[in-house]
Amino acid sequence: MFSRRILAGIQPSNVPHLGNYLGAIKRWVELQNSGEHLIVMLADLHAVTLPRDPKILRQTILETTSSLLACGINPDKSIIYRQSQLPHHTTLAWLMGTLATVQQISHIPTYKSKVKDEESIPLGLFMYPILQSADILLFKSTHIPVGEDQLPHLHLCTTLIEKFYHIYKKELFPMPKPMFTETNRIRSLRHPENKMSKSDADPRGRIDIMDTEDLIRDRVMKAVTDFESRITYDPENRPGVSNLIDIFSGLTGEMQEDIVERAQLEGLNTKEFKEKLIKIIIEHFKPFRIKYLELMNDHSYIYDVLQQGQAKAAVIADQTLNEVKQTMGL
């Protein structure tokens, strides 16, 4: 009854990092190229959950879009657009918000962890999961590529669908299914107990995929490992080294065990392994970076792409929102 449609979101608040690439963008491109109906939403409304410097945000929106296009998101095959340019998102968030309770959202772990010590809780943080549900429902998305940490948000979305059905007796939405939850999270190079993240205040924990070769080299060489120089894979006890092996594996497609076996045969220590990894990262992103720099020279082309994506997204969004309003008597 519902055709497959995949909604992928990314906050355009910085050039994507290696975690974004391996955990998300690389897979989105594969889905797109296997013929899936993919919508890539630049989650700029989510990015302003807490206020940002507008000049920087305008720049990072361009950088994120260029990065995605350079990595292979093809606007002839997929829809790529900015969330803030479709008012449908916030309208649907309001309508869906009427079906949620304050208690329900207060229990979501990502929300709880963000507000645990706060005396005054920003309302945006509270509404974030509702907006995210609206994003999914607006396109009647059937599949959502998300990390495991996002599963409670997807759960909220399914309860909203059930509640909507219960009240209005109309099955407007498919139950969205998560994809890729089993993926290894890429960790911070400085604090391997955390995931690599745009919101990490310490940029040395990250490799942004359009970084210069010198910066990539520096970040990898300074990545935290431990006192053992042999290469072994043990994410629990050796998170730093294991993270480097995960990055290696993500970029080459080789299994972790095979990478370790070869490194041991070659007698590599961590420093030598890092040198090998640096070459792989640089080679992998070199063609993307050339394309990226080209794109960043032509802002009007990027805005055109986003505008065309927006027009295509609006066709779907109009239809869904009309159905929802009609169903609710609006």
Ligand code: ADP
């Ligand atoms: P960030 O957490 O850096 O702000 P986003 O929230 O914009 O990134 O997430 C964009 C996509 O990248 C999501 O699909 C998310 O699951 C994925 N992602 C983010 N960080 C990582 C990571 N460290 N490892 C693997 N995937 C990640």
Ligand code: NA
């Ligand atoms: Na995030």
